[in-house]
Amino acid sequence: MLRALFVHDLLFALLLTTPIYAATLQASVEKIVADYGLSTSTSLPFPSATQSSADCQKLMVANWSLGKGAIQDNPANLAFVADPFPNDPPPFSGNQNLSGPVLQAVYPKGSYSYQTGGSQWYNLWNATAGSKFQTMMVSYEVAFDTNFDWVKGGKLPGLRGSTKSNLAGCSSGKEKELNGTDCFSTRLMWRKNGVGEVYASIPTSNGLCSKEGISCSKASSTSIQRGSFGFTSGRWNRITLLVRLNDPPNVANGNIQLYYNDLKAIDQQGLQIRTNAQVFANGFYFSYDPASFLFSLVTHDVNNRTFFGGADKTWETPQTAHTYYRNIRMWGSSTASNLTGNTVNAAGRNAALGPTTSTLAGLALAGIAAALCI
Numbered sequence: 478m479l480r481a482l483f484v485h486d487l488l489f490a491l492l493l494t495t496p497i498y499a500a501t502l503q504a505s506v507e508k509i510v511a512d513y514g515l516s517t518s519t520s521l522p523f524p525s526a527t528q529s530s531a532d533c534q535k536l537m538v539a540n541w542s543l544g545k546g547a548i549q550d551n552p553a554n555l556a557f558v559a560d561p562f563p564n565d566p567p568p569f570s571g572n573q574n575l576s577g578p579v580l581q582a583v584y585p586k587g588s589y590s591y592q593t594g595g596s597q598w599y600n601l602w603n604a605t606a607g608s609k610f611q612t613m614m615v616s617y618e619v620a621f622d623t624n625f626d627w628v629k630g631g632k633l634p635g636l637r638g639s640t641k642s643n644l645a646g647c648s649s650g651k652e653k654e655l656n657g658t659d660c661f662s663t664r665l666m667w668r669k670n671g672v673g674e675v676y677a678s679i680p681t682s683n684g685l686c687s688k689e690g691i692s693c694s695k696a697s698s699t700s701i702q703r704g705s706f707g708f709t710s711g712r713w714n715r716i717t718l719l720v721r722l723n724d725p726p727n728v729a730n731g732n733i734q735l736y737y738n739d740l741k742a743i744d745q746q747g748l749q750i751r752t753n754a755q756v757f758a759n760g761f762y763f764s765y766d767p768a769s770f771l772f773s774l775v776t777h778d779v780n781n782r783t784f785f786g787g788a789d790k791t792w793e794t795p796q797t798a799h800t801y802y803r804n805i806r807m808w809g810s811s812t813a814s815n816l817t818g819n820t821v822n823a824a825g826r827n828a829a830l831g832p833t834t835s836t837l838a839g840l841a842l843a844g845i846a847a848a849l850c851i
């Protein structure tokens with residue numbers, strides 16, 4: 478801890494004396510779109526006036542191209558409400574029109590998983606006939622109630638992909654939803670104190686679990702660079718997530734990048750996101766379980782693998798809480814990652830599950846820079 482504080486202070490001092498560094502790291506959505514040739518785009522249409530949950534559900538079903546044509550869990554927890562933080566947009570918002578209603582998700586008091594609160598649905602971005610997206614980016618803004626109680630963690634939206642567009646979300650922790658044959662998902666999570674990470678349901682090939690900043694659990698998804706950025710409650714936070722699928726499927730050259738308030742926080746390379754060339758990126762994956770049935774305190778099994786405990790009320794929301802979403806935009810390209818990567822020595826997740834690291838990555842410079850901007 479002392480060491481972390483020291484590094485933090487050092488970076489802080491460095492940042493104050495070299496303010497240009499933050500500017501170097503800044504990458505607007507437009508710049509990323511240009512850099513990766515993401516020529517196709519879409520956005521989820523919001524209403525111009527607030528809407529009750531019933532109308533909100535109708536609009537989403539009619540206009541958001543939902544997988545299975547429905548909101549999977551607790552649709553009554555969603556509504557379009559007035560912006561709770563109209564004067565606190567993320568930095569670098571440019572001339573975007575960010576007024577208008579926002580999507581509100583309610584976490585009823587005492588909820589702790591999608592079974593007791595939260596909601597899940599996914600969008601199928603297949604409007605362009607025959608689109609086979611191998612690179613996809615989503616950008617959205619998320620806000621949490623002022624003084625939001627982070628408890629131990631919760632899920633946030635990201636992207637998903639699969640072979641057939643009607644497959645489920647790829648989040649169950651089942652072997653076939655983690656080995657890259659049928660699907661993948663890359664959502665986000667907040668943890669204690671609003672610390673952020675990418676939470677990926679992907680294979681853990683080539684010793685991914687022993688790489689720095691990676692935390693694996695036995696039958697669930699992989700935490701990528703926890704602590705590389707952090708969420709702030711009581712204002713808007715912009716999230717931009719870029720996923721470049723590995724190509725060919727037996728080479729781990731996939732790439733996940735995360736930008737927090739337009740500052741690059743994560744650039745994870747060497748990933749095998751799919752093991753099947755027929756898996757493509759399909760669209761936005763919304764899940765907002767206040768916490769998860771998957772984990773509690775980090776423990777170690779007999780092989781000293783890190784894993785997290787089961788369904789557990791210690792994750793429950795102490796009072797009714799809300800998160801808010803708006804400006805949900807996506808970009809795509811049929812081009813996969815062109816990075817170099819190692820051929821996968823043993824396909825599949827279990828064969829490749831090695832020793833794990835559970836260390837909390839210190840706040841990365843990008844995260845600190847982001848914190849300074851707000």
Ligand SMILES: *[C@@H]1O[C@H](CO)[C@@H](O)[C@H](O)[C@H]1NC(C)=O
Nearest residue numbers: 511512513514812814815816
């Ligand atoms: C890889 O793709 C990036 C982004 O599209 C491009 O800038 C770069 O030149 C490509 N590199 C190679 C080796 O093709």
Ligand SMILES: *[C@@H]1O[C@H](CO)[C@@H](O)[C@H](O)[C@H]1NC(C)=O
Nearest residue numbers: 522524532535536537539540
């Ligand atoms: C879907 O979008 C169209 C076009 O903006 C709008 O006229 C219609 O009311 C929307 N449907 C619902 C159910 O809100």
Ligand SMILES: *[C@@H]1O[C@H](CO)[C@@H](O)[C@H](O)[C@H]1NC(C)=O
Nearest residue numbers: 524525526574575576577578
């Ligand atoms: C911004 O968007 C809102 C909601 O859609 C709309 O009512 C308003 O007229 C827009 N403002 C401008 C300046 O375009």
Ligand SMILES: *[C@@H]1O[C@H](CO)[C@@H](O)[C@H](O)[C@H]1NC(C)=O
Nearest residue numbers: 542546601602603604642643
């Ligand atoms: C996307 O594909 C699904 C499943 O094939 C279909 O139900 C839906 O209507 C499609 N959406 C669009 C916008 O084409």
Ligand SMILES: *[C@@H]1O[C@H](CO)[C@@H](O)[C@H](O)[C@H]1NC(C)=O
Nearest residue numbers: 652653656658752824825826
């Ligand atoms: C993934 O799991 C499914 C179901 O267990 C299996 O059929 C498939 O062969 C596995 N794929 C890999 C790459 O291990």
Ligand SMILES: *[C@@H]1O[C@H](CO)[C@@H](O)[C@H](O)[C@H]1NC(C)=O
Nearest residue numbers: 777780781782833834835836
């Ligand atoms: C188990 O792993 C933890 C964290 O990686 C490490 O601190 C501990 O020494 C390991 N214990 C054994 C018995 O190997």
